Amino acid sequence: MGTYKAINLVKRNEGHIGPELFEMVEKTTPQPADGEFLVKQAYMSLDPAMMGWMTADTDSYIPRVELGTVMRSSGIGEVVASNHADFAVGDQVMGMFGWQEMALTDGTGVNKVDKKIPPEMALSVFALPGLTATQGLFGCGDPKAGETLVVSGAAGSVGSIVGQLAKAEGLRVIGVVGSDEKAGWIINELGFDGAVNYKIDDLGAKLDELAPDGVDVYFENTGGPIQNAVFERMNAHGRIVVCGMIADYTSAHPSPGPNWMRIIKKRLSIQGFTMPDHMHKAGELQAKLAPYVQRGEVKYRAHVLEGLESAMGGLSLFLTGDNKGKLMVRL
Structure with missing residues (x-):
């Protein structure tokens, strides 16, 4: 044995x-x-x-x-x-x-x-990352063609798929990343419309440049300073999908969130979600994701x-x- x-x-x-x-x-x-x-x-x-x-x-x-x-x-x-x-x-x-x-x-x-299906593709696309991106974007974000979406952690496994699905649906997509290399990848390889490097960019000024008409959907993966910057630029009836808060996962004192007054003024919808609540729909979510992959609209x-x-x-x-x-x- x-x-x-x-x-x-x-x-x-x-x-x-x-x-x-x-x-x-x-x-x-x-x-x-x-x-x-x-x-x-x-x-x-x-x-x-x-x-x-x-x-x-x-x-x-x-x-x-x-x-x-x-x-x-x-x-x-x-x-x-x-x-x-x-x-x-x-x-x-x-x-x-x-x-x-x-x-x-x-x-x-x-x-x-x-x-x-190669194992690397299975884990990168059809496992938790793809399921999370698909459920979060379509189940919570309600994306509409012509809107502007910002996704943090945009070069990560979930964020990169969220952005590509949104692009395929006709949205303007801005990704938040932590390096110029990652910014280049999501723009040049994945087709994002713009990128914010939170480590070196003036967050507010860069968002104003890339999303001059405001933000309709924010897919939150990281927390940190970018959260407040995007929140202050949310449009009326905007949707915020809270998927992850990696900036706070090892922090003894999580950072304070934005002032809720803007939720009232802009009638924002904010929803936190985790995939264990939706794993019973895994087959349905994979079936929704598969055509995007087959058409080459989702890379990893x-x-x-x-x-x-x-x-x-x-x-x-x-x-x-x-x-x-x-x-x-x-x-």
Whole structure:
């Protein structure tokens, strides 16, 4: 009977993300019981939301990861042993398999993935990033042709898809990024109409230049100073979709939000959402997303780290902004 490696969470996120929060362990490879199957992971997804899952917070949209247990994550791999009627050896599958080389599952929340779809594309587009972007934009943002949309974290896995979907629907799209390289990528490769580099640009002046008629839809992924700058430029009946607040994930004192008076004056709609509320619609959302991908209207790039151990330091890339594209680990 063989063994495999896994990574457990052993300390809470209290403002710093690094390898010291984790521990590599070796486990005995299990044999599937009746109704179970064993997956050998090929790629694991790294997502900003993980930083929230590692805190002590018990009042959130998803249970925290308990200390001493395998770190939670989605991934894609191949079935290598099966006693499950619906999953056969050789199937490519995607699910919440955790930070480990092998995963035993009864199939709950696991979906088959056509082997014609490369694993990097599956995790970058048809997994959580694409589902989140599609549900958030269309389910909450109500985009209309001719409107102006601003998306923060625009070069990230979710933000980049949000912007491309909005462009395909005829909106003017402005992306907020953290480097000139990322600004060039979303404009020249993804077709965004403009970019704000929050690290060097005068946020207000740049938004006035790129969105002179104001902002109709704001897709919020990061929080930070850009939030107030966009909020002050929202048009009447504008919609703000609050998907992430990465600037506050490791902060002991979250930054204060904008004054609510503008919500009244401009009759704004603000909605927070998380994908666990909508996972029952995964198939429907993938079907909505697929035609955009097939028409070449949604592109992606993957930032691939090598080896299981690289996950322990990989999350810090979200805080430094050094990740370029969908962050994942190849096992």
